Amino acid sequence: MDNGEVKKIVNDEIKKFVNDALDKEMKKIVHNSSSQTRAELITTIKDALEAVYKMLWVKKEFWKSDIR
Numbered sequence: 001m002d003n004g005e006v007k008k009i010v011n012d013e014i015k016k017f018v019n020d021a022l023d024k025e026m027k028k029i030v031h032n033s034s035s036q037t038r039a040e041l042i043t044t045i046k047d048a049l050e051a052v053y054k055m056l057w058v059k060k061e062f063w064k065s066d067i068r
Contacts, residue, residue, distance in 0.1 A: 029037045056063070 026037075029035050030041060032038065
């Protein structure tokens, strides 16, 4: 077994871990209502929606007059 084969096996195992175990662990963390990760995710989504709303509000004259 040469160095390339070992690297390929290790990379395949890391991909399997990321796809299976890490995904399950992240789901557990986000599902927990008291986790900091969940709170940060909710804050990020809230901020993104607020930014979209503000941009639409700034462009409201365009929506009201130019689109018909």
